[in-house]
Amino acid sequence: MNDEANEFSKRSGCWVVGSMSAIAVLKRNRARPVLQRHPWVFSGAIERVEGDATDGDVVEVRDAGHNWLARGYLNRRSQIAVRLLTWRQDEPIDGDFWRRRLERAVAARQSLVDDANVTAYRLVHAESDYLPGLIVDRYGEWLVLQSLTLGIERWKQALVDLLVDAVGGVRGVYERSDVDVRAKEGLSPSTGVLYGEKPPELVEVLEGGYRFLVDVRQGHKTGFYLDQRENRARLPAFCAGAEVLDVFAYTGGFGVRAATAGASGITLVESSALALDTARRNFALNGCEHSDVNYVEGDAFSVLRGYRAQGRRFDVVVLDPPKFARNDREVKQAARAYKDINMLACQLLRPGGVLFTFSCSGAVSADLFLKIVFSATVDADREAQVIGHLAQAADHPAALTFPEGAYLKGLVCRVW
Ligand code: SAH
Secondary structure (H helix, E strand, C coil), X not given: CCHHHHHHHHXXXXXXXXCCXXXXXXXXXXXXXXXXXXXXXXXXXXXXXXXXXXXXXXXEEECCCCCEEEEEEECCCCCEEEEEEXXXXXXXXXXXXXXXXXXXXXXXXXXXXXXCCCCEEEEEEHXXXXXXXXXXXXXXXXXXXXECCHHHHHHHHHHHHHHHHHHCCCCEEXXXXXXXXHHHHCCCCEEEXXXXXXXXXXXXXXXXXXXXXXXXXXXXCCCCCHHHHHHHCCCHHHCCCCEEEEECCCCCHHHHHHHHCCCCEEEEEECCHHHHHHHHHHHHHCCCCCCCEEEEECCHHHXXXXXXXXXXXXXXXXXXXXXXXXXXXXXXXXXXXXXXXXXXXXXXXXXEEEEEEEECCCCCCHHHHHHHHHHHHHHCCCCEEEEEEEECCCCCCCCCCCHXXXXXXXXXXXXX
């Protein structure tokens, strides 16, 4: 803001912080979601952008009557034209703003930071931590960052410096912005060191005291499915002496917990040979090399069909499939896949066995998922009781203003 504007604001007694920025003016009757603090403004809700703005810039958002509503960053290339950062007119978007937001996110994870048995967790969960477009995961001394939007891209280096200060003891920050959603923002994939040293090929972390190797440079997401941490801890209660089938096993997150809890046998089914290799090493790291572990590389649907044909049975089945529905249009097809795999799992369970079943598709609601699992049990000609409702771990919060943030849902069922 120049001196003149400053002087004007003092005289007129109104705040004009950011008054030099452009203004996205909404169409009539489109202010409601913004007033309710949903962080997205869709391009269809915007009447015009007044003033000079380059995509990636911070703009003000005003209603059709020009009343001030919020402030966020602009990208006209995306259907989500503005992602909102603040609803306070006196809060400018500057270094201090980002520092406050990051410190708040880190402070909310203090119990994890203090837990010597957990060294891997999510520090920043994008929109749900009021930092739209930014994901930061911690793996011991390493931070892994995903920048999903042009707005975050603009601040990326500043955010890295602030993170290093806020977290402490960081040896390196590695970028894993190799995700499809960036294309919608006009961005290409980007990976590499953003600060400090390059992390080793495999970083060892602790989850509930168990040791896991994480490939932060090449692995899925930022290397590990951190969102399942609390759910993995629920598994041991059912595993003593049990035959466990861990389907969509990745690097053995659930399987290792079953083995250390005294499962008599564990079968991992996973399509990625690389992930299964790491799973083998994770079992060895946790002293489970003597357990009866079966590593099966293949397509879960056909492997489970094969087991059904052979009459194989298990006491516990974990189903943690990849995201079957990426959007609303894919829900119907995804529902069929979820139903199919859940039906197969039920058919493979001994009477009284336990099913841990998940969906990480945001577009599939918890309600719909319950119905899908219900119809799978009917098709399998089995009775089932829900004995637990599961969700993403607490370091993956879902802001109440952002229902899209609650993406992972799961059920524990006793199947008769
Ligand atoms: N349960 C794991 C995370 C699973 S993520 C954990 O706790 O860490 C889903 C996994 O399913 C991925 O590792 C992916 O490689 C695998 N996958 C995807 N499609 C598959 C298929 N058709 N058959 C078997 N595995 C599949």
